[in-house]
Amino acid sequence: MLLAKDQLAALLEQLSKGSARLYVPARVDATTRFALFEPGIKTAFHLVNTTLPPKDLLFPQTQKMYRYGFDEQGIPYIDPVHDDDEVIAFGLRPCDMASIDCMDAVFLTKGYEDEFYAPRRKRLLTVVIGCTAPAQTCFCDSMAGDASTAPTADIQLNETADGSAYAVLANTPKGEAALTDWSGFLSDAKAPELLHAECSLKVSMEGIKQKLDTMYEHPLWERIAKKCVTCGACTYVCPTCHCFDISQENRMKEGERFRSWDSCMFSSYTLMAGDHNPRADKMPRVRQRFLHKLCFFEDRYGRSLCVGCGRCVEKCPVALDITELIDEIGAL
Amino acid sequence: MSALTIEHGCARATEQLVPVICKLVDISTETSDVKAFRVQTLDGQRPFDCSPGQTAMLSVIPYGECMFCVSAQGEDYLEFTVKRVGYVTEQLHALTLGDTVGLRGPYGNWFPTEGLKGKDVLFVGGGIGLAPLRALLTYLLDHRESYGRIDLVYSGSTRDDLLFLDDIFHVWPKQPDVHMHTSVYRESADWSGEVSYTAPYLEKLAFSPEGRVAVLCGGPSLFRTCLASLLKLGFDPGSIITTLEMRMKCGIGKCGRCNVGSKYICLDGPVFTMAELEDLPWSAD
Known part of the structure; x- marks a missing residue:
C-alpha cells in the first residue's frame, strides 16, 4: 500500500482527531522533539533525528507514581497515578525503534514488568519512517540496526524512489488494525522501488565486547575520562539511557512521589549513606557509561545498549565520541 | 566441599x-x-x-x-x-x-539456608553489619538441628556501638554450640573483653575452613581486611558469602544505580559468594 506524501498532512490531521494522542517530530522552542500534534505545530519530518529522543513517550522525564497524604479522618492514603491515554508515535526512526526495544528489555523483563512503563507501552502505536539520508553522526547499521527497516515497529513507512509516496507496511497485528484508520489515505498501488539508505559512518563491533570484558582496569579509561565534563548531556539525549531517581514533593499534608530521569554521569547518583561512593570519581563514571552501553547490557539482555543514533556524538560539548572509542578499542 | x-x-x-x-x-x-x-x-x-x-x-x-x-x-x-x-x-x-x-x-535474594545445612557457619560482622547477619543467624537457631557449630565474630568501635546486646551477651551464648567472639576497637572502663580490630581477632581465633562457611558483612575496611584474613585461613572464595550494599531507588532492577557489571544488587543480589564476585567488576572500595 502507498501513502502519497501529499496525503500525510491530511492523515495526521485525521489521526489527531481520534482518541489517541498523536506525537510527531516537531520544532519546539529551541529544540526538536516528539510533540503533541495540535494546531500551529511546527512538524519536522525532514529531520533525521530529533534532538531529544522519543523515550519520554514511554518513560517521561518526570512521572508521578502516587499521591499520598491524610484524609479528613486523619487516615493516611497512597493513591497510584496512572494515565490511560492511547498514544501514536508517528515518525520514529529505525534507531528510535531499536531504542524502544532496549527499554522494553529493561522495563518488561527480568522478573518485573514495570507497573508504570508496561501500560504506556501497551497503549503505544509505533510508526517508523525509514531513513533515506542518514546524518554524518548516524551509525545504526554498525550497531545491528538498519537505517531503512524497523522490524518491531507496528507500522513502517519507506519512501519510494521517486520521492512521491511512502510504502506502508504493518509489521504487527496492532499495526494492521491501526491501518483501518488510514484507509481513506492509502492507495493499493504496488510500491515501486524503495529508497534504501546506508550510514557513511561505520564502526566495526567485531570483537569489541570480548575485548571490553577484560578491560575494566585498562589505562584507556583515565585518558578517555580526562576531557569529560560530566555534564550528562549524553545520557539526556540518549534514547536508551533509562536510569531514574525517585523523589517527592510535599504541599502541606499532601504530596506526591515521582520518578525522573537520572544520570550515571553525576557523582550523587551512587552516593550512599555514610558518604561512601563507589563511583565518586569521573573515570569510574565514564567507564560505567561506556561499559554499560557496549558490554554489561549485552551480558544481561543479549544486545548492545547503543543503537547508533549519534545523538551523544552530536551533542557532547568536548567531542567524546563513542565511535572513536570503539575504533580505538578495536585497534588495541 | x-x-x-x-x-x-x-x-x-x-x-x-x-x-x-x-x-x-x-x-x-x-x-x-x-x-x-x-x-x-x-x-x-x-x-x-x-x-x-x-x-x-x-x-x-x-x-x-x-x-x-x-x-x-x-x-x-x-x-x-x-x-x-x-x-x-x-x-x-x-x-x-x-x-x-x-x-x-x-x-532481592536470600542467604542459602538449604546449602548451609549440615555445615558449620562462621559469621563475621562489624557494627550495623550485624543486622543482615542476625536475620540468618536467627533462622539457623530456629532450625538448630539442621546446622553445625555457629560462631559469631562481632566487633564495634566501642562497647557503646555494639548492637543487639541482649542477643550477643545473653540469648545467643546459651544456644547449643553457639560461640560468641565479640571485640571492640577502643577500650573503655566498662569493657573487659577483647580489644582488637576484627581481622586480627579472626586470625587469632584460627577457624578451620573444613566443613565451614563464612558469612561476612561490614563496612569497606572491615570487609577488605576480614576477607583477606579468611582467605589466609584457607577459606575458599566459594565458601565465603557476603551481602552487598549500593544506593538503590527502585528495588526491581530498573532504575540502574545498583549495578555491578551486568548484575543488579537489588534484584540479583544482595547475597553473593566471593567466587561469584571475582567474576564481576567489583571491589570492596
Missing part, C-alpha cells in the same frame, strides 16, 4: 514501586544512633513473607525511601535495624510508636 548455590534474579516483591502503608508497633534503641523498628500493616499483619537476607524499601512517607535488610521477623511484624546516617534515617529515628511508614518489598 560442594559449592554453595545462591539464588539470583529473585523477583518476589508483592509491591513493585508503590508502598503499602504500615505502622510502627515497636521501637527499641540499640545504640546512640541505631534503633530497631517493628513494622506491621494497619490491620495487624506481617507486611509480607521474606527469607533471611532479603531487603525492603522503608519510607517515612513525606521524606523519602531507603532500602534496608529485614533484620528480624515475627508472626505479625518485620523488623528493620537502622543507623541514623542521613536525611531519611534522621526522620525515621524521630518517629514514635503508632506512626505510619510506607513499605514495599521484599527485594
Whole structure:
C-alpha cells in the first residue's frame, strides 16, 4: 500500500482527531522533539533525528507514581497515578525503534514488568519512517540496526524512489488494525522501488565486547575520562539511557512521589549513606557509561545498549565520541 | 566441599514501586544512633513473607525511601535495624510508636539456608553489619538441628556501638554450640573483653575452613581486611558469602544505580559468594 506524501498532512490531521494522542517530530522552542500534534505545530519530518529522543513517550522525564497524604479522618492514603491515554508515535526512526526495544528489555523483563512503563507501552502505536539520508553522526547499521527497516515497529513507512509516496507496511497485528484508520489515505498501488539508505559512518563491533570484558582496569579509561565534563548531556539525549531517581514533593499534608530521569554521569547518583561512593570519581563514571552501553547490557539482555543514533556524538560539548572509542578499542 | 548455590534474579516483591502503608508497633534503641523498628500493616499483619537476607524499601512517607535488610521477623511484624546516617534515617529515628511508614518489598535474594545445612557457619560482622547477619543467624537457631557449630565474630568501635546486646551477651551464648567472639576497637572502663580490630581477632581465633562457611558483612575496611584474613585461613572464595550494599531507588532492577557489571544488587543480589564476585567488576572500595 502507498501513502502519497501529499496525503500525510491530511492523515495526521485525521489521526489527531481520534482518541489517541498523536506525537510527531516537531520544532519546539529551541529544540526538536516528539510533540503533541495540535494546531500551529511546527512538524519536522525532514529531520533525521530529533534532538531529544522519543523515550519520554514511554518513560517521561518526570512521572508521578502516587499521591499520598491524610484524609479528613486523619487516615493516611497512597493513591497510584496512572494515565490511560492511547498514544501514536508517528515518525520514529529505525534507531528510535531499536531504542524502544532496549527499554522494553529493561522495563518488561527480568522478573518485573514495570507497573508504570508496561501500560504506556501497551497503549503505544509505533510508526517508523525509514531513513533515506542518514546524518554524518548516524551509525545504526554498525550497531545491528538498519537505517531503512524497523522490524518491531507496528507500522513502517519507506519512501519510494521517486520521492512521491511512502510504502506502508504493518509489521504487527496492532499495526494492521491501526491501518483501518488510514484507509481513506492509502492507495493499493504496488510500491515501486524503495529508497534504501546506508550510514557513511561505520564502526566495526567485531570483537569489541570480548575485548571490553577484560578491560575494566585498562589505562584507556583515565585518558578517555580526562576531557569529560560530566555534564550528562549524553545520557539526556540518549534514547536508551533509562536510569531514574525517585523523589517527592510535599504541599502541606499532601504530596506526591515521582520518578525522573537520572544520570550515571553525576557523582550523587551512587552516593550512599555514610558518604561512601563507589563511583565518586569521573573515570569510574565514564567507564560505567561506556561499559554499560557496549558490554554489561549485552551480558544481561543479549544486545548492545547503543543503537547508533549519534545523538551523544552530536551533542557532547568536548567531542567524546563513542565511535572513536570503539575504533580505538578495536585497534588495541 | 560442594559449592554453595545462591539464588539470583529473585523477583518476589508483592509491591513493585508503590508502598503499602504500615505502622510502627515497636521501637527499641540499640545504640546512640541505631534503633530497631517493628513494622506491621494497619490491620495487624506481617507486611509480607521474606527469607533471611532479603531487603525492603522503608519510607517515612513525606521524606523519602531507603532500602534496608529485614533484620528480624515475627508472626505479625518485620523488623528493620537502622543507623541514623542521613536525611531519611534522621526522620525515621524521630518517629514514635503508632506512626505510619510506607513499605514495599521484599527485594532481592536470600542467604542459602538449604546449602548451609549440615555445615558449620562462621559469621563475621562489624557494627550495623550485624543486622543482615542476625536475620540468618536467627533462622539457623530456629532450625538448630539442621546446622553445625555457629560462631559469631562481632566487633564495634566501642562497647557503646555494639548492637543487639541482649542477643550477643545473653540469648545467643546459651544456644547449643553457639560461640560468641565479640571485640571492640577502643577500650573503655566498662569493657573487659577483647580489644582488637576484627581481622586480627579472626586470625587469632584460627577457624578451620573444613566443613565451614563464612558469612561476612561490614563496612569497606572491615570487609577488605576480614576477607583477606579468611582467605589466609584457607577459606575458599566459594565458601565465603557476603551481602552487598549500593544506593538503590527502585528495588526491581530498573532504575540502574545498583549495578555491578551486568548484575543488579537489588534484584540479583544482595547475597553473593566471593567466587561469584571475582567474576564481576567489583571491589570492596
